[in-house]
Amino acid sequence: MHRTGSRPAPREDPQRIETRGARRGASAAAVLRAVLDHGPIARSTIARRTGLSPALVTGHSAELTKLGFLRELPEVAGPKVVGRPHVPVDLDTGRHVLGSLHIAVHHATVALLDVRGHILASHEEPHQSLDPQRILSRAAGILLELLDRHAPDREPLGLGMATGGWVDRASGVVVEHPLLGWHDVPARELLAGHTGLTVAVDSHSRALVNAERLLGHARARASVVQLFTGNVVDAAFATGDTVHHGPRSAAGAVAHLPIEGGDEPCPCGRTGCLQAMVSEQTVARRAGEQGITTTGSFPELLTEAKTGNPRAIQLLVDRVRLIGQASALLLDVLNPEILVVVDQSVSQVPACLPALRDEVQLRSRICEDAPRTVVSTSFPGSELATSGGAVLLDRLFQDPLSPLS
Numbered sequence: 522m523h524r525t526g527s528r529p530a531p532r533e534d535p536q537r538i539e540t541r542g543a544r545r546g547a548s549a550a551a552v553l554r555a556v557l558d559h560g561p562i563a564r565s566t567i568a569r570r571t572g573l574s575p576a577l578v579t580g581h582s583a584e585l586t587k588l589g590f591l592r593e594l595p596e597v598a599g600p601k602v603v604g605r606p607h608v609p610v611d612l613d614t615g616r617h618v619l620g621s622l623h624i625a626v627h628h629a630t631v632a633l634l635d636v637r638g639h640i641l642a643s644h645e646e647p648h649q650s651l652d653p654q655r656i657l658s659r660a661a662g663i664l665l666e667l668l669d670r671h672a673p674d675r676e677p678l679g680l681g682m683a684t685g686g687w688v689d690r691a692s693g694v695v696v697e698h699p700l701l702g703w704h705d706v707p708a709r710e711l712l713a714g715h716t717g718l719t720v721a722v723d724s725h726s727r728a729l730v731n732a733e734r735l736l737g738h739a740r741a742r743a744s745v746v747q748l749f750t751g752n753v754v755d756a757a758f759a760t761g762d763t764v765h766h767g768p769r770s771a772a773g774a775v776a777h778l779p780i781e782g783g784d785e786p787c788p789c790g791r792t793g794c795l796q797a798m799v800s801e802q803t804v805a806r807r808a809g810e811q812g813i814t815t816t817g818s819f820p821e822l823l824t825e826a827k828t829g830n831p832r833a834i835q836l837l838v839d840r841v842r843l844i845g846q847a848s849a850l851l852l853d854v855l856n857p858e859i860l861v862v863v864d865q866s867v868s869q870v871p872a873c874l875p876a877l878r879d880e881v882q883l884r885s886r887i888c889e890d891a892p893r894t895v896v897s898t899s900f901p902g903s904e905l906a907t908s909g910g911a912v913l914l915d916r917l918f919q920d921p922l923s924p925l926s
């Protein structure tokens with residue numbers, strides 16, 4: 522019934538509502554991250570660690586439990602307390618599943634992850650052609666099969682996709698991936714169409730930086746530079762909770778950094794660019810030319826080095842010294858707490874990491890302790906399977922109340 526003369530309810534400023542929502546999301550994220558780092562953990566301890574009020578922690582815990590991200594562990598013996606703050610909570614790794622897709626130069630990696638970033642299933646699919654439509658639709662089909670087979674009772678949170686080259690997170694477009702010949706590929710839209718899932722897209726380097734910050738080296742949370750040296754060579758940088766994207770997400774393009782004494786021609790027209798010099802395909806070709814391998818493939822070179830072939834080891838050590846040049850430059854420009862190198866030889870061939878650190882120590886003007894500063898990836902062998910899912914994990918741990926909005 523309408524009463525004349527009644528005043529309309531005061532309307533709240535939408536910006537204030539938004540700010541309050543963001544604050545709620547941030548405090549819920551602090552609770553979820555405390556559980557990620559220290560779970561199982563009592564709510565009273567979460568309150569102490571995060572500085573949030575016990576009531577707020579209890580409220581967020583209840584909400585995150587309802588959303589399926591947290592679970593209460595069986596009550597330990599002790600006096601009953603209102604709100605049961607001493608009942609430990611932990612991540613609920615059984616309810617959700619995250620789709621993960623990485624597109625490399627020669628193959629796609631499709632995987633399923635839980636909310637702790639553990640890989641539940643993984644599949645590698647060689648590219649039949651480089652046509653983006655075909656690659657993405659095939660990958661989407663594999664993902665749906667994996668979900669069916671390995672996670673029929675889990676709730677999919679979405680699909681994260683990562684690849685090298687220039688990826689614009691905001692528009693979900695692979696702007697340019699020269700080695701695949703991709704230009705302006707609307708990956709998010711295509712994958713969402715094929716899977717019916719919410720899709721988030723980012724560069725593999727930025728995705729792996731997020732994975733390091735959440736699940737890997739603790740010091741990466743202060744500041745981190747990561748250099749990825751596969752067939753694609755690129756970098757990513759983060760301080761605190763912020764991974765730098767820059768306009769159109771173009772940050773991290775170090776492929777054409779000049780390398781001292783570099784003699785390898787680069788498709789850009791110059792010689793001695795970093796990617797041309799150190800890419801896996803360049804070093805694999807050289808190994809073939811020098812008779813170190815018979816197939817001229819990078820996996821064969823890696824196997825030779827791992828089984829002690831001194832010429833294979835030397836070729837890879839010479840290559841990581843070039844990676845060391847670029848690493849020292851990035852360290853001096855950005856002065857991060859740690860520099861993470863994602864490289865198969867660095868994580869698998871024992872001589873490579875010391876050689877890399879030695880080169881950084883020789884060249885850097887500020888690095889005082891290369892063994893402490895220069896580290897290998899926390900995800901050896903599972904970088905690719907982890908990277909796509911890490912795009913989603915980052916969203917989840919930034920704002921668990923609306924991770925994919």
Ligand SMILES: [Zn+2]
Binds near residue numbers: 777
């Ligand atoms: Zn170049």
